[in-house]
Amino acid sequence: MPIIKDGAIVTDTWHHLADDEPVSAAPCTVSLARWKREKSELAAHGGALGLRLSGDDRVEDFAGELDQFPLVVVEFPSMGDGRGFSIARLLRERYDYRGELRARGAFIPDQVFYLRRVGFNAFEFTYDANLQTALPLLNEFSVTYQAAADEPLPLYRRCAR
Amino acid sequence: MYQYDQYDQRLVDERVAQFRSQTRRFLQGELSEDQFRPLRLMNGLYLQRHAPMLRVAIPYGVLSSRQLHKLAEIARRYDKSVAHFTTRQNIQFNWPRLEDVPDILAELATVQMHAIQTSGNCIRNVTSDPLAGVCPDEIEDPRPYCEIIRQWSTLHPEFSYLPRKFKIAVSGARKDRAATQVHDIGLQMVENETGETGFEVLVGGGLGRTPIIGQTIRPFLAKTDLLSYLEAILRVYNRFGRRDNKYKARIKILLKETGIEDFTRRVEAEWVQIRQRLVLDTGEIERVKRHFTAPDYKTVAGPGPDAQAAADPRFAVWLRNNTTPHKIPGYRAVFLSLKACGVPPGDIADTQLDAVADLAERYSFGEVRATHTQNLVFADVHQDDLHELWQRLDSIGLATPNIGKATDMICCPGLDYCSLANASSISVAEDIYSRIDDLDYLHDLGDLRINISGCMNGCAHQSVGHIGILGVDKKGEEWYQLTLGGSSSNDASLGERLGPAIDKAHVAEAVETILQTYIELRQDGESFLDTVRRLGINPFQERVYAHH
Incomplete structure (x- = not known):
C-alpha cells in the first residue's frame, strides 16, 4: 500500500507481522511485546526489523535499544488517541532517534501537520485515505509558535517580533 | 491590549x-x-x-x-x-x-479574533481576572502571561488530541476572581521570600460531573519556567490520562487515581528533562508586557460622583453595586449587567453590542472585558464620567444594579438551545428573578451567587454557587438538584446537596424559602455563604422540605 514518506507518496516495503505470524526474510515490524519475548530469534532472522509501539508502551524502558531499528511505527487506534504525539517527541527529542518514524492507523490527513511537527516523517493510513489530499497538509501552516521535534526553538527565539 | x-x-x-x-x-x-x-x-x-x-x-x-x-x-x-x-x-x-x-x-x-480551541479535547481559551491591570489588590498583571500561554497553546502539535478538554486560568490578584481552584491548571501569581513574583501552580480542579477543588503541586514557579512546567504537566496528562471513559478522562481523575505525591513527582521528573530547552525569555515577557501598558489616565481628579449620587438614589444604588475601586485615584471599574429581568443571562443584542463599543470608546479607552459571571466590565472609567455613563447604560438596559447579587445569576443556555442539556435553565432563572426582583430585598440579601446548569456538565458552575441548581431528567420530566455553600473564590468549596431533587414548578419557591431562612437566621450582617457555613444545611433543608 502506498504511504507518505519524507513528503512524497511511495510504495511501502515493510510488512507488519502479527504476534503469531512466522518471520520471513522480508523487512518486517514486530510489536514491542513480541520483540521483548523473542529478541534473540528476531535478531537472527537476517532481514530488516522494525518496532511497533502502542500508546501504552513506555519509551523510557527500551530507549537504549532504539538504534538498532531503522523503522519505529507508532500505532494510532483512533484519530482522537493523542498519546502517539508525546511518544514521537520523546523518541526524537529525548532519545535522539534518527530512523524512520511512522504514524500508522486511523488518524486523518488533517492531522499530518501536527504529526510531522512532533517528529513523524512517514504516514501510513490503515484505511483508504486520499494521500493527495494529505500531502499539502504536511505544511498547512507557515507559522508555528512552539518548539517541537521539527523546530528546536519557539517562535519568539526564532524571529525578531 | x-x-x-x-x-x-x-x-x-x-x-x-x-x-x-x-x-x-x-x-x-x-x-x-x-x-x-x-x-x-x-x-x-x-x-x-x-x-x-x-x-x-x-x-x-x-x-x-x-x-x-x-x-x-x-x-x-x-x-x-x-x-x-x-x-x-x-x-x-x-x-x-x-x-x-x-x-x-x-x-x-479581520479584527484579530478566532474560534481556535474553544471546544474539543485540547487546551481551551485561557481565562483570567476581568479586573486585571486595574484592581488595587494586584500582585502582577496576569494578562501578558495569558497571552504567552495563548500563543504557546495555539495549534500545539503535541497537545491537540488530549484525553479530554483542558482549561487554564491565571489570577494576578490577592482575591481570586478567575476561579483558579476549579480549573485543570490554575496559576496564581505569588511573591516569594526574595520579593520575586512567580506562580503557584494548582492542578486537577474542575466542575462538571465530578467537581473537585484543585491542589497545589508547586508553591512557586519562576516566570521563565512557565512554559516548560505547563508542557511537563500536559505531557504527563497526555500520556497517562484515562482514555477508556470520557467521564474519567479529565486530569483531576488522573491526579486523584495517581495521588498528588506521585503525580507531582512525575511532573517534576518530566520538567527536569525539558526545563533548559524551553525557557521563557525575559525578553519575550517584556515584549508581550509592552502590549499591556496603562492607558493615558487623567491626573486631575474632578468633583467625583458623590453629589450626583446624593441627588439621585437610582444612580447611588448602581454606583454602589456596579462599580468597584481602581488602582488609579479618580478612576473606577464599571460592570455592565447582562442580567436584566426577562433577558436570558449573558445574552446581548446586536444594537447593545454596538452601543457598548461606542461607550467603551468614549469612556474606557476603547476596551471591554467579559467576566466569567457573564457580565461586561469597563475597566477604566473616570469618576466624573460615571453619572453620564450610567444614564447611557440605563437607556440601553445594561445598568441593572445587581452585580454580585441574587439576580446576577450564572446560567447556561440549557434545554432551550443545548443538545447536552437535560432540563431548562433560563426559565428557572426567570422564575427566581421574578420572586426577588425588588431592589431593597436584593440589597438586603447582599452578596449572593446563584448558578443554574441544565445538566451535570455544569457549564454554569452550579457546584460552586452559593446556591447551585442542577437540572436533571427524571423520566422525561425536568427536576432540579439544589446545593448550598459553594464558592469559587479564595475560599473555594463545593456546595452540599440539600436533599432530593425538586420539580420545576417548585424550584423558585424553594430558593425563596432558602433566602427567607437566611434572613431569619443570619447574625450581624453575616453573608449568605457565611451563614450556611456556620449553620450547615440542616435548617435550610428542614424549611424547604417541610413544604413538600
Whole structure:
C-alpha cells in the first residue's frame, strides 16, 4: 500500500507481522511485546526489523535499544488517541532517534501537520485515505509558535517580533 | 491590549483557509461525520438542537470596540441579532449555518479574533481576572502571561488530541476572581521570600460531573519556567490520562487515581528533562508586557460622583453595586449587567453590542472585558464620567444594579438551545428573578451567587454557587438538584446537596424559602455563604422540605 514518506507518496516495503505470524526474510515490524519475548530469534532472522509501539508502551524502558531499528511505527487506534504525539517527541527529542518514524492507523490527513511537527516523517493510513489530499497538509501552516521535534526553538527565539 | 503582529495574523488567516477546506470536504462527503467532529469542535462549532452554535474565543476576556462592532455585525448577519457571553469569557452565536461558518471566521480574522480551541479535547481559551491591570489588590498583571500561554497553546502539535478538554486560568490578584481552584491548571501569581513574583501552580480542579477543588503541586514557579512546567504537566496528562471513559478522562481523575505525591513527582521528573530547552525569555515577557501598558489616565481628579449620587438614589444604588475601586485615584471599574429581568443571562443584542463599543470608546479607552459571571466590565472609567455613563447604560438596559447579587445569576443556555442539556435553565432563572426582583430585598440579601446548569456538565458552575441548581431528567420530566455553600473564590468549596431533587414548578419557591431562612437566621450582617457555613444545611433543608 502506498504511504507518505519524507513528503512524497511511495510504495511501502515493510510488512507488519502479527504476534503469531512466522518471520520471513522480508523487512518486517514486530510489536514491542513480541520483540521483548523473542529478541534473540528476531535478531537472527537476517532481514530488516522494525518496532511497533502502542500508546501504552513506555519509551523510557527500551530507549537504549532504539538504534538498532531503522523503522519505529507508532500505532494510532483512533484519530482522537493523542498519546502517539508525546511518544514521537520523546523518541526524537529525548532519545535522539534518527530512523524512520511512522504514524500508522486511523488518524486523518488533517492531522499530518501536527504529526510531522512532533517528529513523524512517514504516514501510513490503515484505511483508504486520499494521500493527495494529505500531502499539502504536511505544511498547512507557515507559522508555528512552539518548539517541537521539527523546530528546536519557539517562535519568539526564532524571529525578531 | 495585545495587537497581532504579522505572525499572529498569518496563523489566524491560515486557520480560516484550513477550516474552509475542511468544511467543503465534509459537505462533499470526503470527511465523515466522525472525522469532521473534532475538527469543527476545535473551531468552536457545535451541531446543536436547533442549529449550529459557534463559540468565539475572547482571550482572557479582553475585547476592543472594533471587535465588539464586528461581533454585532456577525450577530445581525448570521444569528438572530443576539449573542451570548459564556462562563469562560467567550461569546456564542446560536443560529449560524454550517456553510457560513468559514465566512464568519474570516470576518473575525479581520479584527484579530478566532474560534481556535474553544471546544474539543485540547487546551481551551485561557481565562483570567476581568479586573486585571486595574484592581488595587494586584500582585502582577496576569494578562501578558495569558497571552504567552495563548500563543504557546495555539495549534500545539503535541497537545491537540488530549484525553479530554483542558482549561487554564491565571489570577494576578490577592482575591481570586478567575476561579483558579476549579480549573485543570490554575496559576496564581505569588511573591516569594526574595520579593520575586512567580506562580503557584494548582492542578486537577474542575466542575462538571465530578467537581473537585484543585491542589497545589508547586508553591512557586519562576516566570521563565512557565512554559516548560505547563508542557511537563500536559505531557504527563497526555500520556497517562484515562482514555477508556470520557467521564474519567479529565486530569483531576488522573491526579486523584495517581495521588498528588506521585503525580507531582512525575511532573517534576518530566520538567527536569525539558526545563533548559524551553525557557521563557525575559525578553519575550517584556515584549508581550509592552502590549499591556496603562492607558493615558487623567491626573486631575474632578468633583467625583458623590453629589450626583446624593441627588439621585437610582444612580447611588448602581454606583454602589456596579462599580468597584481602581488602582488609579479618580478612576473606577464599571460592570455592565447582562442580567436584566426577562433577558436570558449573558445574552446581548446586536444594537447593545454596538452601543457598548461606542461607550467603551468614549469612556474606557476603547476596551471591554467579559467576566466569567457573564457580565461586561469597563475597566477604566473616570469618576466624573460615571453619572453620564450610567444614564447611557440605563437607556440601553445594561445598568441593572445587581452585580454580585441574587439576580446576577450564572446560567447556561440549557434545554432551550443545548443538545447536552437535560432540563431548562433560563426559565428557572426567570422564575427566581421574578420572586426577588425588588431592589431593597436584593440589597438586603447582599452578596449572593446563584448558578443554574441544565445538566451535570455544569457549564454554569452550579457546584460552586452559593446556591447551585442542577437540572436533571427524571423520566422525561425536568427536576432540579439544589446545593448550598459553594464558592469559587479564595475560599473555594463545593456546595452540599440539600436533599432530593425538586420539580420545576417548585424550584423558585424553594430558593425563596432558602433566602427567607437566611434572613431569619443570619447574625450581624453575616453573608449568605457565611451563614450556611456556620449553620450547615440542616435548617435550610428542614424549611424547604417541610413544604413538600
